[in-house]
Amino acid sequence: MLREPLLSVHDLTIFVEGQACKPVHEIVKKVSFNVFPGKVLGVLGSSGSGKTLTCHAIMNLLKKPLNVTGRIQYIGTEVLYLPDHEIRKIRGSEVALVMQNPHSSLNPVFTIGSHMVETLRAHQNISRKEAKKISLHYLEKVDFEHAGDIFKQYPFQLSGGMLQRVLIAIALMLKPSLMITDEPTSALDKVTQTHILNLLEKFKHEYGMSILLVSHDFDVISRLADEVIVMHEGMVVEKGPLLKVLNQPQHAFTRSLIEASSRLKRGIK
Ligand SMILES: Nc1ncnc2c1ncn2[C@@H]1O[C@H](COP(=O)(O)OP(=O)(O)O)[C@@H](O)[C@H]1O
Numbered sequence: 240m241l242r243e244p245l246l247s248v249h250d251l252t253i254f255v256e257g258q259a260c261k262p263v264h265e266i267v268k269k270v271s272f273n274v275f276p277g278k279v280l281g282v283l284g285s286s287g288s289g290k291t292l293t294c295h296a297i298m299n300l301l302k303k304p305l306n307v308t309g310r311i312q313y314i315g316t317e318v319l320y321l322p323d324h325e326i327r328k329i330r331g332s333e334v335a336l337v338m339q340n341p342h343s344s345l346n347p348v349f350t351i352g353s354h355m356v357e358t359l360r361a362h363q364n365i366s367r368k369e370a371k372k373i374s375l376h377y378l379e380k381v382d383f384e385h386a387g388d389i390f391k392q393y394p395f396q397l398s399g400g401m402l403q404r405v406l407i408a409i410a411l412m413l414k415p416s417l418m419i420t421d422e423p424t425s426a427l428d429k430v431t432q433t434h435i436l437n438l439l440e441k442f443k444h445e446y447g448m449s450i451l452l453v454s455h456d457f458d459v460i461s462r463l464a465d466e467v468i469v470m471h472e473g474m475v476v477e478k479g480p481l482l483k484v485l486n487q488p489q490h491a492f493t494r495s496l497i498e499a500s501s502r503l504k505r506g507i508k
């Protein structure tokens with residue numbers, strides 16, 4: 240029997256309101272998908288197809304002039320129209336977003352440690368000492384050998400890959416049921432990319448966490464996804480289990496993404 244989805248997105252439409260003689264401009268058009276407990280949904284699409292806006296809509300982060308219609312349900316609760324104080328209970332501790340650009344996700348004037356301690360204390364009633372202990376534990380979980388050093392450093396002192404691991408640690412330490420990772424490996428070299436994907440796979444198994452994995456790269460999606468949706472010009476043009484989409488792509492755009500994938504070309508599935 241199929242379990243209830245953890246996250247259900249139905250007919251999500253994101254548009255910019257028309258002004259004067261400008262018509263309404265729809266960016267994301269009637270997008271629907273489900274994420275099931277413990278599963279990875281890959282969201283594949285070229286740049287500008289509306290992936291990031293979709294992630295932000297799920298977190299209820301979109302502001303004017305962007306408007307949202309449709310339904311976004313997290314374990315049956317409609318999140319799109321929840322008041323701010325209610326959405327904050329879900330954001331971070333239930334659904335965590337690892338944003339596309341790690342350097343702009345952290346405030347440059349605070350150390351990694353203070354980001355982690357403040358994040359924990361915003362969600363849990365714990366002492367600074369306890370929060371530091373938990374932070375160090377999660378920095379070790381993302382493979383930092385010298386977690387104490389990283390804790391004291393500022394974001395600009397870390398490489399893109401290290402920062403991405405820090406963001407995953409921050410997301411992970413609140414034990415979310417769903418982690419949304421928006422292009423987690425795009426700016427990284429292949430070795431670092433593999434490291435990040437291995438970590439996500441490990442945490443999926445260790446915590447039974449669901450992942451919404453967003454990427455423009457079929458190589459990345461094919462490493463982890465159980466199910467895939469393909470977005471093109473704001474619409475879902477293809478959806479299904481990974482192997483079905485890989486072996487029987489219905490849409491020319493999906494076929495072009497598969498052809499562009501070096502890993503799949505080498506026959507690694
Ligand atoms: N605040 C905004 N106002 C108007 N258009 C926007 C805004 N943010 C993004 N867009 C546009 O929406 C489209 C989709 O953006 P995005 O979701 O970032 O795409 P992706 O993540 O798939 O590359 C892009 O064409 C972008 O220019």
Ligand SMILES: [Mg+2]
Pocket residue numbers: 290291292339421422
């Ligand atoms: Mg994006």
